[in-house]
Amino acid sequence: MVFPNPYREDSGKALxxxxxxxxxxxxxxxxxxxxxxxxxxxxxxxxxxxxxLVAGAVxxxxxxxxxxxxxYVRYNVVLKVIVVCVxxxxxxxxxxxxxxxxxxxxxxxxxxxxxxxxxxSVDFLIISID
Numbered sequence: 001m002v003f004p005n006p007y008r009e010d011s012g013k014a015l016x017x018x019x020x021x022x023x024x025x026x027x028x029x030x031x032x033x034x035x036x037x038x039x040x041x042x043x044x045x046x047x048x049x050x051x052x053l054v055a056g057a058v059x060x061x062x063x064x065x066x067x068x069x070x071x072y073v074r075y076n077v078v079l080k081v082i083v084v085c086v087x088x089x090x091x092x093x094x095x096x097x098x099x100x101x102x103x104x105x106x107x108x109x110x111x112x113x114x115x116x117x118x119x120x121s122v123d124f125l126i127i128s129i130d
Contacts (some may be wrong), residue, residue, distance in 0.1 A: 027053040030081045091119050
């Protein structure tokens with residue numbers, strides 16, 4: 001992580017060592033491609049695509065940090081189960097729009113089952129590692 005430190009010898013070293021340029025160029029290129037093929041309001045399409053992808057990347061980073069915090073900090077079992085159940089519900093709810101838009105409406109549950117099963121298995125590992 002990069003923290004502001006005015007006493008750092010080389011303030012740009014942390015940014016140069018941080019390997020996020022690939023993700024940045026992917027987000028910008030995807031925004032440009034989507035805006036080129038948009039029929040109206042190309043600048044708004046680019047702005048929305050860029051904002052959504054950046055927000056998704058930030059949320060994903062925070063989820064990973066919270067998962068690491070959950071793995072390394074020893075909670076009591078009841079609190080851990082509550083946190084895991086809340087994150088399971090939130091993850092399943094967040095995956096629903098993406099998965100349901102890609103399949104036939106009659107097969108939404110069938111498409112969500114593997115994702116839910118993966119989340120349950122990860123949650124089981126989180127609870128059992130202690």
